[in-house]
Amino acid sequence: GEDVEQSLFLSVREGDSSVINCTYTDSSSTYLYWYKQEPGAGLQLLTYIFSNMDMKQDQRLTVLLNKKDKHLSLRIADTQTGDSAIYFCAERYSGGYQKVTFGTGTKLQVIP
Amino acid sequence: GAVVSQHPSWVICKSGTSVKIECRSLDFQATTMFWYRQFPKQSLMLMATSNEGSKATYEQGVEKDKFLINHASLTLSTLTVTSAHPEDSSFYICSASDRGVFGSGTRLTVV
Numbered sequence: 217g218e219d220v221e222q223s224l225f226l227s228v229r230e231g232d233s234s235v236i237n238c239t240y241t242d243s244s245s246t247y248l249y250w251y252k253q254e255p256g257a258g259l260q261l262l263t264y265i266f267s268n269m270d271m272k273q274d275q276r277l278t279v280l281l282n283k284k285d286k287h288l289s290l291r292i293a294d295t296q297t298g299d300s301a302i303y304f305c306a307e308r309y310s311g312g313y314q315k316v317t318f319g320t321g322t323k324l325q326v327i328p
Numbered sequence: 329g330a331v332v333s334q335h336p337s338w339v340i341c342k343s344g345t346s347v348k349i350e351c352r353s354l355d356f357q358a359t360t361m362f363w364y365r366q367f368p369k370q371s372l373m374l375m376a377t378s379n380e381g382s383k384a385t386y387e388q389g390v391e392k393d394k395f396l397i398n399h400a401s402l403t404l405s406t407l408t409v410t411s412a413h414p415e416d417s418s419f420y421i422c423s424a425s426d427r428g429v430f431g432s433g434t435r436l437t438v439v
Contacts, residue, residue, distance in 0.1 A: 251430075258334070258421055258433035259372075304371065316362065316423065318372045 238305035245307040334431025351422035357402035358424035
């Protein structure tokens with residue numbers, strides 16, 4: 217079955233870079249996503265990458281995809297206190313209704 | 329961009345009552361909508377997949393008679409939690425299938 221894993225917690229100092237990692241098991245994924253969830257709020261789509269790409273950059277965000285190792289990462293440059301949230305990676309499958317499976321979420325704490 | 333509007337944002341109800349949550353796709357048609365729930369400090373778990381004009385497909389362990397899903401049009405899907413109990417208290421989120429776009433979520437508290 218599909219499985220997406222992330223480390224549970226990451227703490228960084230303001231101004232440093234944050235790297236959040238994610239591993240997945242299903243090689244038939246078509247899109248891989250990063251979502252941000254602030255306390256008590258819904259999910260905010262940050263960025264996504266097609267499975268045939270290996271990198272995507274969007275302002276402070278850089279997504280790296282190693283399809284061979286089934287490893288996805290999100291790098292946040294110049295991390296700010298407003299970046300403190302839970303970050304979920306998710307993969308979408310090519311079969312069926314293309315459902316999305318989420319990782320367990322990584323809580324990012326930014327220390328001023 | 330594509331937006332999924334979800335209402336209500338939060339609701340408190342008494343045990344035994346039913347609560348309806350709506351998700352509307354704005355500016356696009358959503359043939360398929362996913363419904364997720366999230367327990368505190370946990371990830372999102374897929375509950376069911378709703379398809380316009382047909383019966384929803386429920387994930388294993390999700391009671392279809394308790395969580396009624398209706399997808400009557402290409403822009404509206406609803407989830408009704410029937411005879412709610414405190415253990416149904418959770419965060420419910422919908423998502424349109426072909427977009428990475430979610431509703432803002434509904435926090436349900438059953439007292």
